[in-house]
Amino acid sequence: MKAIICKEFGPPSSLSLEEVPSPKPGEKQVLVTVKACSVNFPDTLIIQGKYQFKPELPFTPGSDIAGVVKEIGASVKHLKVGDEVFGFVMNGGFAEEVVVDAKACFPKPPQMEFPIAASFMMAYGTSYHALKDRARIKEGETLLVLGASGGVGLAAVELGKLMGAKVIAAASSDEKLELCKEYGADETINYTKEDLKKRAKELTDGKGVDVVYDPVGGAYSEPALRAMAWEGRFLVVGFAAGDIPKLPLNLPLLKGCAVMGVFWGSFAMKTPNKNIQNAMELMQWYGEGKIKPHIHGLYPLDQTAKALEEMMARKVKGKIVIEC
Numbered sequence: 001m002k003a004i005i006c007k008e009f010g011p012p013s014s015l016s017l018e019e020v021p022s023p024k025p026g027e028k029q030v031l032v033t034v035k036a037c038s039v040n041f042p043d044t045l046i047i048q049g050k051y052q053f054k055p056e057l058p059f060t061p062g063s064d065i066a067g068v069v070k071e072i073g074a075s076v077k078h079l080k081v082g083d084e085v086f087g088f089v090m091n092g093g094f095a096e097e098v099v100v101d102a103k104a105c106f107p108k109p110p111q112m113e114f115p116i117a118a119s120f121m122m123a124y125g126t127s128y129h130a131l132k133d134r135a136r137i138k139e140g141e142t143l144l145v146l147g148a149s150g151g152v153g154l155a156a157v158e159l160g161k162l163m164g165a166k167v168i169a170a171a172s173s174d175e176k177l178e179l180c181k182e183y184g185a186d187e188t189i190n191y192t193k194e195d196l197k198k199r200a201k202e203l204t205d206g207k208g209v210d211v212v213y214d215p216v217g218g219a220y221s222e223p224a225l226r227a228m229a230w231e232g233r234f235l236v237v238g239f240a241a242g243d244i245p246k247l248p249l250n251l252p253l254l255k256g257c258a259v260m261g262v263f264w265g266s267f268a269m270k271t272p273n274k275n276i277q278n279a280m281e282l283m284q285w286y287g288e289g290k291i292k293p294h295i296h297g298l299y300p301l302d303q304t305a306k307a308l309e310e311m312m313a314r315k316v317k318g319k320i321v322i323e324c
Contacts, residue, residue, distance in 0.1 A: 003095030004304045007058045009049030012305035012312070015061075023092075023099045024071075030079055030100050031071040036118035037093035038064040039304075039320040040151060041215075041240050044312045046091070055091050062093025062322070063265075065100065066108060066117035076102045084108040086117035088125070088268060094304050096324050103272040106279055109287060119151070119293035119319040124282050125275065126237065126264040127155040130213060131163060132278065133267070134260045135233040139164030141210035144200055144227065146220050147240055148185065149176035149317045151293070156213045158183045158291050165211070168203055170196060170220070172314065179294065179317050191220060200227035208255075213237060221245040225252075225259075232257040294318030 005018045025031045043061050045051040066086040069079055079085065079102065087105035092098040108117045131137045143160040147153040148169035160167045161184030169180035170189040177188040189199045200209055208229035214221055218241025225234055225247055234257060252259055268275040285291045296318045299307040307320045 001096040002301060003060045004062070004301065005058050006047050006061055009047065009054075009057075012044075012047065012308035015047065015305050015308075017302050017304075020095075022097050025073045025099050027073040027075045028102050029073045030069050030076055030085070030102055030105055032065060032067040032085060032087065032098055032100050032105070033070045034065050034067040034093065034096055034098055034324045035114040036066045036324070037062045037322045038115075038119040038122070038151070039307050039311050039316075039322065040064060040122050041238065041311060044308055047308070060092045060095050062091065062095070062098075063089055064118050064120070064122045065089060065093045065098055066114045067098075067324075070097065073102065078102070079105060079107070084110075084114075086120060088121045088265070090265070094301065094322055096301070103276075104268060106276075106283075109283060112286065115295055115298060115321040115323065116293055118321055119295060120282070120286075121279075122264065123151040123155040123293060123319065124159070124291065125268065125278065126152050126262065127159050127213070128278050128282055129264050129267050129275075130235045130237060130262040131156065131159055131211070133274070134262055135211045135235055137163055137165055137211050140166070142166045142168065142204050142207075142229070143211045143213060144168045144170060144209040144224060145185075145213045146170050146191075146224060147214075147216040148180045150215065150240065151316075151319045152215050152237060153213070154180065154183050154294055154318055155291075157185050160213075161185070162285065162290055168200060168209065176317055183294070195223075196220060197223040197227045200224070204229070208232065211235065215240055217241045217245050218243040219245075222247055222251075225257075228255050228257050230256050234259045235262050236260065237262045296320050298323055
């Protein structure tokens with residue numbers, strides 16, 4: 001089979017497309033013929049050795065996959081050969097075949113196309129876990145989403161609105177914010193033109209926001225925290241800006257607010273039953289037409305490096321997908 005290989009940490013141009021042996025599933029795993037794998041921002045960090053975890057070299061990047069079951073392990077009961085599925089792996093997705101843990105692999109709804117299915121688990125799983133399990137957001141509360149036009153950000157906008165929150169989308173261009181409005185944002189902030197803290201306070205009549213969803217980090221985290229209401233919840237989702245911010249700890253004290261980490265991958269592995277329940281709820285909403293990933297573009301496997309470069313250049317709205 002063909003796979004994208006990272007032999008040394010570096011830019012996307014250092015990746016290579018190679019012929020490698022097909023993997024074999026273990027007892028509680030399935031082998032999936034990959035039809036699509038979405039690109040997530042952590043992929044750009046992992047190949048550079050800048051992520052929280054560094055895979056052992058060489059490795060194949062890619063996490064969010066969709067495809068057809070080719071082989072199953074002896075203990076797998078809920079899937080069979082030929083099933084169309086979507087799932088999550090720590091790495092290995094940018095390939096023609098990948099082994100997936102059975103507990104992280106789900107039947108794909110028949111009406112869901114492979115690129116959509118491959119865009120679902122990480123973005124919606126992360127955002128739903130953040131809003132439901134960590135922030136426990138309530139109807140009528142105000143949600144500020146940073147990086148709102150990206151994969152997880154746009155999912156947070158959509159889910160926040162669906163869960164009854166007033167959603168303020170913050171992004172770096174008016175074009176990106178227009179897409180956020182289409183996905184349910186009530187208000188928008190262009191943080192390259194507007195003062196993030198000041199505008200968020202204005203949009204909440206001085207009260208501040210109840211929940212901040214922050215997949216960006218960098219220079220925008222502290223202003224967002226300063227815009228928080230009493231007993232608010234600040235969700236640390238990621239660091240797309242590249243810099244991990246250092247927050248003044250007097251701010252959570254003065255605001256009586258909580259700063260919460262959101263690591264969906266560990267949540268999914270450590271509490272699979274809760275993750276499965278969340279996935280079922282998300283699938284129901286998808287089936288009812290209430291949520292749907294936005295696909296920015298499709299790339300063949302041999303153009304994976306180009307897709308990663310697009311992501312690193314902040315040109316992507318929603319999701320980019322690699323098709324095999």
